[in-house]
Amino acid sequence: LEQIIIPAASTSMPQRWKETGSQSASTSEPGQEQHLDQIIIPVASTSMPQRWNEKGSQSASTSKPGQEQQLDGIIQAASTSTLPGWNDYNLPRSDVLSGTRGEYLRIGVPLYEASIRCDWNAAKAIFDKYPEKQLFRCSITENNETALHVAASLKRSNKQVENFVKNLVDLMTYEDLELENSDGDTALLLAAVAGNIQAVKIMVIMNRTLLTIPGSHGMMPLIVAASYGNYEVVKFLYGCSRELFYDDENRVWLLQKCVEADMFDVALKIVKNGPGLGSGDILRALDILEALARKPYAFSVTKSNIIKRITSPVFALIGLRIGAYEKESEALQLLKLIWEDIAKGPKEVINYILGLVDPVVDSANSKSNIQLPRIQYSSRLMFIAAEMGNTTFLVELIRRYLDLIWKVKDHNMSIFHIAVKYRHEGIYNLLYEIGSMRDKITPLTDDNYNNMLHLAGKRTTKVRLADVSGPALQMQRELLWFKEVRSMLHPDHRERKNKDGQTPHDLFIEEHKELIREGEKWLKETANQCMVVATLIATIAFAAAFTVPGGYNQTDGIPIFYRKPTFVAFVVSDAMSLFLSSTSILTFLSILTSRYAECDFVESLPTKLMLGVATLFLSITAMMITFSVSFFILYHKEMQWVPISIGVFALMPVILYIVLQYHVLSDVIRSTYGSRYLFKPGKQVLYYVNPRV
Incomplete structure (x- = not known):
């Protein structure tokens, strides 16, 4: 079979097929019968779908004797519903697209705009104006998409979209919902891609067969929704289609997509409800x-x-x-x-x-x-x-x-070497649970003779360093890792040289030169900025000590309100503010004058930074207390709302400081003191699990 003859007047036939058929007809030799209502199209045409080719062959082989077979072709019925292959795509009617340009601008464009806006009143007006065309079954885009395709593909799910889809589906038949665009996608599949859960529910309730119609890539709507990470759609579709699960391949494929999209609850149900x-x-x-x-x-x-x-x-x-x-x-x-x-x-x-x-x-x-x-x-x-x-x-x-503990990678590195390289203390701590086996694992070297301590000497990735704020604390974490691995390694291996002739410590110094400079710069900038604030607080606190609220008695120089309890609170909080700010100044000054040696980053500099930031915070708090209490001294009972209001507003700077600087202080405390427990597992997890209650 080399040709297929189809009706020339078919409105649902693609334009390129008409052109191909016209060329074939015009080049035919005299004497060959040419019907005005038919077009001869070569079966080998590259623009013809393969499925059409196959179905044409089947039709030819099953045709009855006496049926006209012209030019070794097949004469198909005039109805577009009998077109082989073309019907496989289940395309909508193309009355709008195949009409004149003016008709498309008058009908197709307004209907598309109404569908994209989900304006049901506008869409219904168009449907009612042309009832004979049944526009809800017609393509309104070049990709052969109906109004339902357009609305279902919207990446929003609200009441307006839901009402539009529901009203549109009410006009359609069971079979209309199965119409596909040129890509072979139903409206349900497009809704699954967009995550339009309400549209999905409406269509599935109307026609459950949609669940088993694959899209252009052969994937079911459920798998497509999982691929795009639309959790609500996946959960709903899985509940609807679990009993008609397709096959093992689709089930495992869906399981993989759910895991990749972090839908572990659905993945767990798939494993429990299906074969292993x-x-x-x-x-x-x-x-x-x-x-x-x-x-x-x-x-x-x-x-x-x-x-x-x-x-x-x-x-x-x-x-x-x-x-x-x-x-x-x-x-x-x-x-x-x-x-x-x-x-x-x-x-x-x-x-x-x-x-x-x-x-x-x-x-x-x-x-x-x-x-x-x-x-x-x-x-x-x-x-x-x-x-x-x-x-x-x-x-x-x-x-x-x-036996996995003994396995090594291509470069002779175990999982513990990888843990050191990427600074994963949880995996590294498993060394404490394997007993004497670690003495055989830790000395392993890679192709360049780098042992585990060399890996600790190399600077880790920026992603891992970003877990700790500030270059100084990052340097501290790197030093802690180096010290820990050094203590784990046998003394004979601590000074071994690699292929480049470097000991682990030499490699550490070379790899961390830039980080030391960055840490020094960061600490000095932080200390300078904090010291300016601490100096201002100390100045204010010192001045407030000699300008007490209400002034002094002119005869004996004693403060007028010294008998009030609030005055005592004023004096104490002012003194605390002065002492704390002065301590903060001295602490930050010691940071500026530090020698910034390698060992200083382990405990000395982080401790000073922690002390300076903490005392600065407390001095700000004491200063705001001093400020608020002064108003309680001056205002009497009938005006108590004034100092109360001021006291409430005085909390704002304190809260703001906590929000902005808490992460720095917490990181310093965790790095300096919490790191003591960084490499000591709290309980065994590998071979023994504590019984849980």
Whole structure:
């Protein structure tokens, strides 16, 4: 079959098909029959859909004897509904698009504008004006989209959109909702892409078959919604389509998209309600685990309120359980189910997923019938988790596959070397739980003879440094890491040189020169600015001590209001403001005159900064108390609202200071004192878990 003959007058036929057919007809030889109501189109035309080609062949093979087959073609009926392939797309009617330009400007453009604005009154007026055209079934864009397609694709979901879609759907039949645009997308699929939850609900209630109609890329609406991260749409569509789940491939595909979009509750339901992953789709399982490995934030433990945490151990003593005060995250529950399912499979599958074998060699040597894919990943699963600092993920893998502790990356680095390189103390602390095995792991060196201490000597990534505010505190954190790893390493390895002839300490100095300069500059600028404020407060406090409210008695020089309790509060708060501001000045002055040696960044400079910022805050607070109390001294009972109002407004600078400077003070305290517990795990997590109540 080389040609297909279709009606020339078909209004739903694309223009390029008409042109192709016209050319074919004009070039035909004399004697060949040419019907005015038909156009001969070559089947091999590149502009014709493949599905049409296939269906044309089927139609030819099943045609009855005696039917006219001209020029080895197929004569199709004049009705556009019988066009093979073209009907596969289930396109809307093209009455508006195929008409004159003036008709499109008079009907199509206003209807499109009404649809994009979701103006039902304007759209209904157009429908009522041309009832014979049934415009709600017609294409109004070049992409063959109906008014419903346009409204459903809006990235907003409000009452106006909901009313427009509902009124439009009420005019349409069951089959009208299945109309597709030129890309093969239904209005439901476009609504799923946009996250238009109300439009999705209206259409699904009207026609549940829409759930099983794939889009242009072969993806179901549920999978498309998950790909775009539209949580509400995914939750609704999964509840509607769970009982008619398509196949294992679509189910695993949906699971992967939900994990990538952080929809762990839906992903958990998919795993619980369906068959396990097993070893049937290794690559998809690897993609899912890799997505989980890259999300350490998803594995945080949800803690109960403080009352339950306090009372749970008490009730446990008498044998009563009132619920766990630490709840596992949905991501962790999902990981346990998937990993438990995979762990039941053949060992070579597990090794491949973890990246512990060469897939080509292992497939040749394997005794099982499973063929591992020939594909190379940039990094192995467990080392991705180590780079991301996903401690919980690694712990779950190691519990079921204990040998993972010994595994090394391409450059002979273990997960603990990766943890040091990227400064993940949670993973590094696992060294404290493996006993003497750490003495065999810590001395490992990479291709350049860099040991674990060399890695600690290298400056970490800017992303990890950004977790601590200020270059000085970042330098402190780097020094703490270097000291910790040095204490972990055997003395014989602390001064080993790498391929460049550098000891770990030499490498540390070279890598952190710029950070030391930045830390010095940051500390001096901070000290200068804070010292100016402290000096102003000290000046005001000193002057206020000699200009007390109400003045002095001219005879004996005693303050007039010295007997009032509020006057005593005034004097005490003023003195505290002066003392604290003076302390702050001296502290910041010592920062300016410091030698800025490497060891000073560990404790000396951070402690001085913490003391200076804290005393400055307290001096500001004392100054505002002094200011407020002075009004209580001067105003009598009938005017008490004046000092009360002033006292309330006086709190604003104090609160503002806390909001703006709290992170600096908290970072200093956490870095200086909290770092003492940075490398000492509170409880074992690898081989032993404390029983939870």
